[in-house]
Amino acid sequence: METVIILVFAFGYLAITLEHSIKIDKLIPALVMMAISWALISLGIDSFPQWFDSAKHSLLENFGALGHEDKMHLMEETLLHHLGKTAEILVFLLGAMTIVEIIDYFDGFSTIKRAVNFNSRRKLLWLFSILAFILSAIIDNLTATIVLISILQKIVKERDIRIWYAGLIIIAANAGGAWSPIGDVTTTMLWIGNKVSTGNLFLYLFIPSVLCMVVPTVIASFLPQFKGELELQSDGDKPKNKFSSTMLFLGLGAIVFVPFFKVITHLPPYVGMMLSLGVVAVFAEIYSNSKFSITSIDNEESAAHASHSPVHHSLSKIELPSILFFLGILMAVAALESLGILFGFANSLQDTMPMVGTELDGTAVSDLVVILLGVGSAIIDNVPLVAASLGMFSEPLDNPLWHFIAYSAGTGGSMLIIGSAAGVVAMGMEKIDFFWYLKKISWLALVGFLAGAGAFVIMRAIL
Template sequence: MESVIIIVFVMGYLAITLEHNIKLDKLIPALIMMAFCWALVALGVDNFTQWFDSSKHSLVDGFASFGHEEKLHMVEETLLHHLGKTAEILVFLLGAMTIVEIIDYFDGFSTIKGYVKTKKKSKILWIFSILAFILSAIIDNLTATIVLISILQKIVKNRDERIWFAGLIIIAANAGGAWSPIGDVTTTMLWIGKKVTTLKLVEYLLLPSLLCMAVPTFIASFLPAFKGEIDFEEEEEKAKSPHSARMLYLGLGAIVFVPIFKTVTHLPPYVGMMLSLAVVATFAEIYSRSKFSISSFDSEESDEQAHHSPVHHSLSKIEMPSILFFLGILMAVAALESLGILFNFASTLQETIPMMGTELHVPGVTGVSDLVVLLLGVGSAVIDNVPLVAASLGMFSEPIDNELWHFIAFSAGTGGSMLIIGSAAGVVAMGMEKIDFFWYFKKISWLALVGFLVGSAAFMITRSLF
């Protein structure tokens, strides 16, 4: 039965990886994979000889001798446990996405366009790379990429020139997302899963991530594509909301407040995110002069008012397919974890792969090779990094803020830049600018690889300082 579950998972994984080839949204195989894996677990529970307790990160003693009802009860408890942990991530993401959409409702991101005062391509490259690095750490790399490419389209009119900038934005956004607990979904997973803390994440990864962005940008600034000036035509801008800048700073400040709230209260991050959303939504409703209540949908009047409510508008625009994809993939990985498959795989991995380079020494364990983590980064460029990191959570048992978790956060977060399909930022840029896979592979991938290797080397050198 375990073999059948693994086959179902691999088939679903392949469908997710080949999303663009088979023209099937990746949320569909993710949800099918989740349902089938847990259904097979429930149906074949009597055939399993081991069970993994995620709360204790160890195999359950004597599971094979348990009766049918006892085993089934343990499956239900484990399913509920994983659903709760997954829901923490999803509710957190829903709050962050809604705040970003509220900022966009007030055209807040147009404020950023005012920072670009030059026509020189190399300077514009640095401006957008730095903005991508900073913004992605606050509003996540996917949203930062969407915002900056949207602004880029208004500044660089020539698409052949613009896709070069978009390629470097992908690298910078993924680098910026790696060192912030709210900058990338995989880093958020490690943060919410209590594998890393905000302070240590910044200490370990700020410099490697900065180099991962700066080195490719520096090299690219000497390439022919970034020589000279752009043809810049001043356009008559449409009137924007008088509250746009205010909502931008309020929204970004509210998101940055979440790690502070968690540190002070020790509550899960989604609680702070809901508080931030409530504050931003309150000001949004006041500024829009709308009396609409998001809890009232009964009367025709409320439906009419809904069109004037920034909160309702923002809730209708959030990326629900992404939320459902995360639900499917995280719960499917949880099924493999519960059967002890990932735990056994981690043990095999550590025994068969030689300890090359500097090892991660942890008292009581054999250590995990840096090579394994680097391969994880390369793997995240080929396949989605979310299931890879989800699997690592079930594979390794190192304590919170161990170097391993920070290296995984960096490797999975920045390794995806090496292929345009390897990260959410790359996929959305591919869609917005119709960037060809092979063009990116020839022109940008080598820059991303250089940044990844330089950042990884910087991490290996500096981690002993913390």
């Protein structure tokens, strides 16, 4: 039965990558493989030899000795656990996307468009790469990608050029998220699990992460796609709405507030995002009402907006197919994780790879295994792979191994577009083809990943 489930995942994965060839939207195979995988688990629950406890990040002891009813109950609890964790991400994503759309409703991005007073493709590349790197460390790589691609869509007219920028944003956002405890979900896992501290995470990973972003950006700046001038979208010199700048800074400030809310309250990020959305929505409703006078409406766009609230309008513009695709792919990976397949995959790497690492606390740790975990995170979700590493290694807090795992899992996903949350969101927002990304962007991500990994090995020897 395990083999059948793996085949279902493989065929579903293949259908996602061949979306443009088979003319079937990627959310359909994602949802189908998710549903079939969990159905097969339910039907064959008694035939599985092991079960992965996601809450404890370890295999469940004596799973085979449990009765059928107990196994079914455990499966339902596990399914609910994964649905809850996935829902946290989706609700967070919905909140961030709604805030971005509210900003757009008030023409807030015109402020940034006016700030971009140059047409150089190379300068624009560096601007977005640096912004992605910095923002992802503050508001996490997923949200940073959403915000920057939304801004990109308002600035760059040609989609063929825009997807190149989106590809470099993915690399930069994942690199920026690796050195911050709140920048990437896997780094957050290691931070919460008392494997890394904020100070040492910055010490070990900042320079490798910078190289992971800078090297691909330097190479890309010499490619034909980033040479010459770019035709930017222009809506005139003045914003269409007098509250545009206010809503831009309010919306981005509300998103930046989320990690601080998490640190203060220890609540999941989606709670802070809902609070931020509520605050932004209050101001949006107030400003929307003050836009209109009793006798006249300023312009045609205002007339179109007059019949409904800005919040309802923004919610109607959210990319729900992207949300459903995210649901399908995450829950399908959760099925493989629950059966211990991903945990076994990570352990098999440790057992079969040659030990080429250095001696740390008397235990030979293979650098090659950690690098392969990074490559594996591009193919399979990085969360279960990091969860497996938590069970594989027993090194203490701030051992360099944990920092290398944080870097490798955080940045390795850039090598495939569905290898990271940032890539999945970009794929949905810009309808980027899997094979286009594989041909054009993956090699840049690989070069950056290896440059950062090399820098980490050098820094580990020095520090």
